[in-house]
Amino acid sequence: MDEAENITNISIIVIDREENTRNIIKNYLSEIEGFDFSSETFSEFYDFELGCDYAINSQNAIVLIDISENPEKALKVIKTIKEQKKDIAIIALSNKASTDTIIKAMRAGAKEFITKPIIKTDFLEIIKNLRKEMKNTEQKDSCKIISTFSNKGGIGKTSIAVNLAVELAELSKEKVALIDLNLQLGDVSTFLDMTPNFSMDYIASNIHNFDETELLKTLTRYKNTSLYVIADPLNIAKSKEITSDQIKLLINILKKSFSYIVIDIGTNIDSKTVMALDMSDLILLIAIVNLPAIRSTQRCIELFKRLGYSKDKIKLVLNRYIENEDIKATDIEEVVKQKVYWKIPNNYLTMMSAINKGVPVNQINRDSNLAQNYMEFASKISDYLITKQLEKDYDLN
Numbered sequence: 001m002d003e004a005e006n007i008t009n010i011s012i013i014v015i016d017r018e019e020n021t022r023n024i025i026k027n028y029l030s031e032i033e034g035f036d037f038s039s040e041t042f043s044e045f046y047d048f049e050l051g052c053d054y055a056i057n058s059q060n061a062i063v064l065i066d067i068s069e070n071p072e073k074a075l076k077v078i079k080t081i082k083e084q085k086k087d088i089a090i091i092a093l094s095n096k097a098s099t100d101t102i103i104k105a106m107r108a109g110a111k112e113f114i115t116k117p118i119i120k121t122d123f124l125e126i127i128k129n130l131r132k133e134m135k136n137t138e139q140k141d142s143c144k145i146i147s148t149f150s151n152k153g154g155i156g157k158t159s160i161a162v163n164l165a166v167e168l169a170e171l172s173k174e175k176v177a178l179i180d181l182n183l184q185l186g187d188v189s190t191f192l193d194m195t196p197n198f199s200m201d202y203i204a205s206n207i208h209n210f211d212e213t214e215l216l217k218t219l220t221r222y223k224n225t226s227l228y229v230i231a232d233p234l235n236i237a238k239s240k241e242i243t244s245d246q247i248k249l250l251i252n253i254l255k256k257s258f259s260y261i262v263i264d265i266g267t268n269i270d271s272k273t274v275m276a277l278d279m280s281d282l283i284l285l286i287a288i289v290n291l292p293a294i295r296s297t298q299r300c301i302e303l304f305k306r307l308g309y310s311k312d313k314i315k316l317v318l319n320r321y322i323e324n325e326d327i328k329a330t331d332i333e334e335v336v337k338q339k340v341y342w343k344i345p346n347n348y349l350t351m352m353s354a355i356n357k358g359v360p361v362n363q364i365n366r367d368s369n370l371a372q373n374y375m376e377f378a379s380k381i382s383d384y385l386i387t388k389q390l391e392k393d394y395d396l397n
């Protein structure tokens with residue numbers, strides 16, 4: 001029988017107030033050959049706190065948790081488990097299957113979502129697939145790459161990459177890598193006032209010998225957060241030695257243990273930056289509202305078309321936006337034939353103060369329109385990427 005997948009060395013933890021659901025799950029699991037319901041392989045909890053503590057202290061577990069009765073508490077439990085134990089796979093159970101509920105569960109850290117009443121074949125299929133994935137530690141597709149690009153200088157690419165990466169780390173509490181691909185004179189580390197342990201040239205030239213753990217040791221963690229930075233080379237001459245194959249390998253290794261990779265691509269178009277653009281799930285094309293910038297944006301969009309990128313992958317972001325200017329967002333949309341995805345307000349004082357102090361804008365003033373905007377932007381991007389992944393996984397189109 002197909003369900004007779006050997007899953008004896010994983011434990012299943014069910015946290016659900018409904019005895020009926022716990023029994024149904026037990027019943028389904030009993031169909032799996034070799035599943036023995038010993039205390040190591042199966043535990044059930046009525047109480048969320050007890051279930052959470054138990055999950056945090058277990059190994060190689062799949063946690064099924066009901067999020068319909070007390071969503072706030074359940075989502076908090078999911079977050080806590082995920083923060084403390086990355087390798088636990090969480091399945092959210094709910095009698096509501098709205099996109100909003102699914103997104104909330106996924107954002108908290110659930111890997112799968114099952115609607116109640118639980119259908120046996122779906123349940124066994126999910127358990128089987130999770131098991132396979134857990135065996136094969138590579139987390140396929142779960143890492144998302146976001147890059148900032150414009151073929152014009154001084155438009156806000158670095159400010160956006162840096163502040164977005166900070167907010168994504170804060171929002172998700174998951175590992176975020178920020179790569180400075182301005183290989184000649186990048187300024188990501190200046191924006192965050194960091195002295196990197198190793199810069200891109202060292203990492204790139206050794207990348208063939210690194211696995212995830214060794215690579216992680218060369219990255220520089222930003223303060224006490226889950227953000228890790230790869231800075232540009234100190235020596236400009238060294239940047240010429242970096243190859244696009246090295247960048248590709250670097251990104252592929254990072255994908256195994258990071259949830260997001262944010263790349264400040266810069267203005268240059270060469271084999272390395274095209275490689276990074278190719279690998280990106282989202283390209284934030286940064287523009288400001290003036291005629292030369294609009295023309296450059298148009299050229300970028302044409303270039304992306306030639307590179308074969310789908311319209312979906314390119315998001316037009318207006319930086320330093322002022323309402324009621326002569327040129328409106330709609331005028332730009334008409335010229336470049338692309339909707340504006342996001343507008344970042346013009347706030348020179350907050351931005352300059354952040355750059356001069358070498359901190360993200362949220363540390364200058366969390367209530368400023370700029371800090372609030374970056375927070376909402378990170379949340380919008382994360383929701384968008386999760387929704388896209390769900391559509392892909394569940395074939396929702």
Ligand SMILES: Nc1ncnc2c1ncn2[C@@H]1O[C@H](COP(=O)(O)OP(=O)(O)OP(=O)(O)O)[C@@H](O)[C@H]1O
Nearest residue numbers: 153154155156157158159320345346347348351352
């Ligand atoms: N939202 C904003 N409001 C006001 N000023 C801003 C805003 N965002 C960025 N700036 C200003 O724009 C300038 C350029 O920003 P940034 O360095 O991020 O651009 P860039 O596109 O990365 O530039 P480069 O091409 O040199 O790498 C900075 O001096 C910054 O203060």
Ligand SMILES: [Mg+2]
Nearest residue numbers: 157158182187
């Ligand atoms: Mg820059």
